[in-house]
Amino acid sequence: MLKPAMGLGNLLPLLYLPFAFAQSLTQGLESPTGYVPCDALISAGFRDRILTASSPEYESRIQSWWSANTRYHPWCLFQPQTTREVSLAISTLAKAGEGAGDWHIAIRSGGHGWPGSNNVVKGVTIDLGHMNNSWYDDGKKVASLEPGAKWRDIYAKLLEKYNITVTGGRDGDVGVGGFLLGGGISYYTGTNGFGCDVVVNYELVLANGTIANANATHNVNLFKALKGGGPNFGIVTRFDVEAMPAVDLAYGQILTSMEHSDDVVQSLIAFTEKVEERPHDHMFVLYEHSPDINGSIILSVTTNTQGNMNTTSFDGFRSIPALSSSWESTSLAAAANASQVTSGYSSASATLTLHLTPSLLAYATTLHTRLTTRLTQLLGPTAFLASTIFQPMPTLYSTISPQKGGSMLPPFRTNSIMWTGGVGVTGGGDAALAIAEAELLSTTQRLEVRAREEGALEQLVYLNYAHPGQDALGSYGAETVKFMKGVAGSVDPGAFWQERVPGGFKLGRVV
Known part of the structure; x- marks a missing residue:
């Protein structure tokens, strides 16, 4: 016997559930966007860090992505200025994402990369462009670099202010974050190694919003995994790197x-x-x-x-x-x-x-x-x-x-x-x-x-230049992938970076 079709009266309570959830986030907001994650960030106090499609600065920022086919239009851009703001935003977005539809998060550093690696259509793009400072500790001979800075600006500032330089990108328009997380080929690679080899400490925000540091004595496995492991462990908000005297x-x-x-x-x-x-x-x-x-x-x-x-x-x-x-x-x-x-x-x-x-x-x-x-x-x-x-x-x-x-x-x-x-x-x-x-x-x-x-194919598929269809992380070898997955599981047991932040080469897709 067929059951009677559900009438509108029976359907209304179901329709009301997502509306009630959205309403709880937008309650008290003067101008809610209607997008759950964007309104969650506004409720957390980030209204002046949010750009939506109607914001005057939104489109010009979208056009700053390097390749035209990566210029997606997310529901909103979130532009943090401090590590603590990144931390609160991740905690907020994680809660907003509990059962809330088909939307995702992207992380943008310098704006280079293939489509979908650092921008998103349905969801929030965390744009680190305002976190672009650099400074130098003369006692430690270490320069600190924020992820949204471009290498041309890093070099110019460190030269002018401190007369030092660092091992970084050759293309001045490339951003710090993606370059260092993927390895980083430099003019100095013959003497200093890849860019990731000169990092002595990472400050990063984990999936639960915790601010952590990883270096040779603290979070040692995470420290090593970040050296070429890509966007699988958190948002790095500061790279502390070896510095050297500037020489023309x-x-x-x-x-x-x-x-x-x-x-x-x-x-x-x-x-x-x-x-x-x-x-x-x-x-x-x-x-x-x-x-x-x-x-x-x-x-x-x-x-x-x-x-x-x-x-x-x-x-x-x-x-x-x-x-x-x-x-x-x-x-x-x-x-x-x-x-x-x-x-x-x-x-x-x-x-x-x-x-x-x-x-x-x-x-x-x-x-x-x-x-x-x-x-x-x-x-x-x-x-x-x-x-x-x-x-x-x-x-x-x-x-x-x-x-x-x-x-x-x-x-x-x-x-x-x-x-x-x-x-x-x-x-x-x-x-x-x-x-x-x-x-x-x-x-x-x-x-x-x-x-x-000809027996002439080397193992490495370099992450920073690879096509999204290539298995860049898998090219590191089974033991390395196993190590990275173990580290990712320990710092992100809920697989937040794999599922809610799917862009870039992710360990969850490596067999």
Whole structure:
């Protein structure tokens, strides 16, 4: 026998339940937003820290995300200014999220990253941009950096005020937080290790709102897990890092035509093989196709961190006919400004780490040409950007980390090259980006298959450059993943960071 359909009178009590919950949060508010988590933050006293879509500053802040396809419009932006504000906000949001619908939280540091990693559509984005201070303790020789600062500003302030510098990002527009949590490749990696290796203390807010510190003597396992472990353990509100006297760099850029690609690759291999002998020298090579170039060009960025203008490490590159070349003494702050990557395009990237095999690197350059040819056919010659970056990854880099307590990044078995492919579109919206991204991933797959066939694929999929479909954390190895999951479980037993804050590479998705 069929039960009678539920009438409106029977349905009203059920409809009233979520309304009553929302009403309890908005009671006493002069202008509730109607969004449960946003109103919860306002009830906690954060009205002047909240931006909604109708706020005058909201849209300009959304446009500050680096890539156009990451410029989501959350229900509200929460912009804390202190660690205590972050703590109270997390406690508040955790309570507001008990049984409350399909919404999530995102954490934004500098605004770089793939779609969904640091912004959200349905929910709250915690925007750390106002937590952008830095200062220096001369007695400890330690600089303290807040997560929302950009590296160009960090370098400039530390230089001007204290005449010191730190191991940080090469692109001045990148934020402190994501860079250090993912590892961090620096001009100083040959002498100081990855950016995470110079962190001596993390101040962070845990899932229950507790403010904790992790260092070599306190919360030791958490300290190690944060070094490359990504956004899995809490919101880091301060990084205390080793500092050093500021010295002007010897810095240059060499622009070469594609006809000299083989010579560039040979010089890149020769440089990588000699890094251990000259650890103060650092470089990377960028193959770039952009709308204002008829085809592709090759840019080699060269640096000596001691300011040695007479280093011979880059002689191989200088012997190649150049379209333009520079070599000058400059501050790290100025070099970071010169290395900023153009923003505003919808973009995607992927990465692999390859052994230093000449045939494999030559194949990677061929794939770059194949990719640009294919995208020219599909989108037109001026509708896209495409890049291939070769970053030396010598075994030297792996020997520094253990001396400083170790990190999550796996060691390199042999001198290697980190390959990173990127695409961007200048128009055509989501459809054009979907085409460009599909072609990039096809390129990545071809290169990975060839590397596996040659036994030349290194373990690391670098988190800061990886595509969201790549298993960056899983590339660290089963034992490392087990360790990180154990740490995450101890500081976040309710899996708050895995479920309520799903963006970024999360341990909960690693098999």
